Amino acid sequence: MPEFNLQEEIQSLSDDPTLYQIDHELDVPQLSPQAINRHLEEAIDQVTQSTECITLPEVFDVYRSLLKYVHGSRRACAPRP
Numbered sequence: 001m002p003e004f005n006l007q008e009e010i011q012s013l014s015d016d017p018t019l020y021q022i023d024h025e026l027d028v029p030q031l032s033p034q035a036i037n038r039h040l041e042e043a044i045d046q047v048t049q050s051t052e053c054i055t056l057p058e059v060f061d062v063y064r065s066l067l068k069y070v071h072g073s074r075r076a077c078a079p080r081p
Contacts, residue, residue: 009064013068020068022064022068023057023061024058024061025061025065026039026062026066028065028066028068039062040066043062046059
């Protein structure tokens with residue numbers, strides 16, 4: 001896994017979430033709640049077995065995908081002045 005810089009990742013996500021590229025991205029809006037739960041539970045199980053599993057791109061990208069879409073949906077649901 002290439003070097004991870006949290007500040008750069010947050011900035012990239014904040015600029016325009018639609019341009020934020022994730023190699024193993026989950027298409028969260030197209031998944032059922034059950035499928036989202038399944039992906040999340042699998043990623044959690046991997047990390048609880050070994051914290052080093054967070055460095056596996058397919059595991060890490062589950063978390064990034066969920067955060068990307070949560071971030072985008074929160075922006076869409078923000079109160080309007």
